[in-house]
Amino acid sequence: MSDTNQPATYRVPEPTLHRLPDYYRYLQHLEEKGASSVSCSLIGRDLSMDPTLVRKDLESIAMVGRPGVGFRLNELIPGIGAFLGYNGGKRAVLAGAGSLGTALLGHRRFAQVGLQLIAAFDNSPLRVGERVHDVEVRPIQDLAEYVRAMDIHLGIITVPAEAAQKVADLMVEGGIRAIWNFAPVRLHLPPKIIVQNEDLYNSLAALSHRLAVMLSRESRGGKSNGVDAGGARIA
Amino acid sequence: MSDTNQPATYRVPEPTLHRLPDYYRYLQHLEEKGASSVSCSLIGRDLSMDPTLVRKDLESIAMVGRPGVGFRLNELIPGIGAFLGYNGGKRAVLAGAGSLGTALLGHRRFAQVGLQLIAAFDNSPLRVGERVHDVEVRPIQDLAEYVRAMDIHLGIITVPAEAAQKVADLMVEGGIRAIWNFAPVRLHLPPKIIVQNEDLYNSLAALSHRLAVMLSRESRGGKSNGVDAGGARIA
DNA sequence: TAGATTGTTAATCGATTAACAATC
DNA sequence: TAGATTGTTAATCGATTAACAATC
Numbered sequence: 001m002s003d004t005n006q007p008a009t010y011r012v013p014e015p016t017l018h019r020l021p022d023y024y025r026y027l028q029h030l031e032e033k034g035a036s037s038v039s040c041s042l043i044g045r046d047l048s049m050d051p052t053l054v055r056k057d058l059e060s061i062a063m064v065g066r067p068g069v070g071f072r073l074n075e076l077i078p079g080i081g082a083f084l085g086y087n088g089g090k091r092a093v094l095a096g097a098g099s100l101g102t103a104l105l106g107h108r109r110f111a112q113v114g115l116q117l118i119a120a121f122d123n124s125p126l127r128v129g130e131r132v133h134d135v136e137v138r139p140i141q142d143l144a145e146y147v148r149a150m151d152i153h154l155g156i157i158t159v160p161a162e163a164a165q166k167v168a169d170l171m172v173e174g175g176i177r178a179i180w181n182f183a184p185v186r187l188h189l190p191p192k193i194i195v196q197n198e199d200l201y202n203s204l205a206a207l208s209h210r211l212a213v214m215l216s217r218e219s220r221g222g223k224s225n226g227v228d229a230g231g232a233r234i235a
Numbered sequence: 236m237s238d239t240n241q242p243a244t245y246r247v248p249e250p251t252l253h254r255l256p257d258y259y260r261y262l263q264h265l266e267e268k269g270a271s272s273v274s275c276s277l278i279g280r281d282l283s284m285d286p287t288l289v290r291k292d293l294e295s296i297a298m299v300g301r302p303g304v305g306f307r308l309n310e311l312i313p314g315i316g317a318f319l320g321y322n323g324g325k326r327a328v329l330a331g332a333g334s335l336g337t338a339l340l341g342h343r344r345f346a347q348v349g350l351q352l353i354a355a356f357d358n359s360p361l362r363v364g365e366r367v368h369d370v371e372v373r374p375i376q377d378l379a380e381y382v383r384a385m386d387i388h389l390g391i392i393t394v395p396a397e398a399a400q401k402v403a404d405l406m407v408e409g410g411i412r413a414i415w416n417f418a419p420v421r422l423h424l425p426p427k428i429i430v431q432n433e434d435l436y437n438s439l440a441a442l443s444h445r446l447a448v449m450l451s452r453e454s455r456g457g458k459s460n461g462v463d464a465g466g467a468r469i470a
Numbered sequence: 471t472a473g474a475t476t477g478t479t480a481a482t483c484g485a486t487t488a489a490c491a492a493t494c
Numbered sequence: 495t496a497g498a499t500t501g502t503t504a505a506t507c508g509a510t511t512a513a514c515a516a517t518c
Contacts, residue, residue: 215412
């Protein structure tokens with residue numbers, strides 16, 4: 001890490017953050033099966049990852065194990081859970097009670113990771129006033145005020161792309177600190193706001209490109225002229 | 236977390252692949268506004284990215300521009316589109332006609348990127364036989380046979396976590412080459428199969444951890460005892 | 471030509487993998 | 495003690511950023 005005199009955080013790498021839920025689930029399974037401790041090599045074997053990477057990940061969130069033995073599940077699981085805020089009770093509002101929004105509102109498992117969707121907002125008079133999976137749908141105009149009054153920090157955007165920026169602005173106006181954005185647009189936001197884009201097209205792109213490469217490669221019997229189906233150069 | 240067990244022979248970096256849809260959309264907007272060419276620095280400015288990174292990305296998919304001028308939109312947009320297979324007509328099946336599955340089946344925009352969901356599968360007799368957004372829901376038992384008969388390469392999994400592995404096995408049995416997995420589990424699959432996990436918990440983890448850090452830091456007014464809210468060590 | 475921007479090579483940065491000593 | 499596994503430091507690898515020459 002950089003050794004400035006500034007109190008900089010030991011930043012937990014983004015990739016590590018993304019892997020933690022996988023460990024968490026795997027370890028829960030393991031505990032249900034009666035195990036009481038685990039080694040990084042076992043985790044690595046079962047999750048098809050390099051054991052050293054597992055160790056580094058656990059180290060980066062300050063988990064300690066015992067040389068020669070491994071990590072105790074009854075420390076490790078709560079440790080990861082605490083780190084991820086799974087017992088936090090994070091309250092959130094959701095904007096856009098369409099089909100995706102509805103799916104998220106009905107997602108029982110969110111409660112298990114400490115996420116509570118306490119209100120939904122929509123601009124359609126048809127939807128406002130309804131209850132979707134026990135959550136009341138309110139008019140989008142009330143969003144900022146509601147968020148401020150209830151002191152909510154997390155907002156979820158499931159409106160169409162065209163409306164997303166406007167909704168994001170309302171959230172910021174109300175004092176939201178983090179946005180989980182399912183709309184396929186990059187939002188323009190103040191630098192302080194944390195954003196996580198959940199853009200299906202970004203990952204579909206990777207998937208479908210690889211698929212195209214694989215198929216075109218097969219149909220050419222493995223021969224290549226240096227340019228694949230999609231136009232990418234091949235090493 | 237974008238992961239694939241694909242043995243990488245070609246060299247378009249994963250992060251680049253994920254950024255391409257952003258460029259594509261941005262450039263379309265730009266063209267609609269009447270522009271006919273664009274420079275990497277303009278893209279960088281509007282998308283808040285380093286212009287050199289933009290250039291590298293375009294270079295890696297073999298786009299060529301003109302020094303002193305930039306890239307012509309009428310070459311660049313179709314170029315990226317072709318690379319991503321947006322005019323391909325990729326047929327796919329979806330397993331799990333629950334709320335998320337239904338949302339995806341109704342997602343009109345997929346057609347715009349060349350993705351067609353041509354059949355859905357579910358194990359609930361209540362759902363089988365229904366039509367969800369013009370797509371017929373078939374019994375899950377027929378999946379492998381259908382996929383083989385129709386020569387489908389792409390499968391989408393929106394079943395609950397417990398059922399995901401079984402469904403994935405059926406897809407592989409039918410000859411599926413790539414799986415877009417929305418269930419929160421790591422699938423065990425033959426190495427040839429391309430997988431893209433769309434696991435909400437992975438990104439929620441990053442988001443909620445950062446939020447927790449931000450909030451706890453504020454509440455301490457910047458002071459730190461060496462351990463933040465989530466348990467991460469601070470330098 | 472002068473200005474701008476690409477194409478390309480080099481430097482930096484960060485994450486993963488490897489090596490090994492400490493310790494249960 | 496012997497075997498296993500952690501903790502920690504070093505090496506490698508890949509992606510991003512910087513530098514600069516070529517060219518429209």
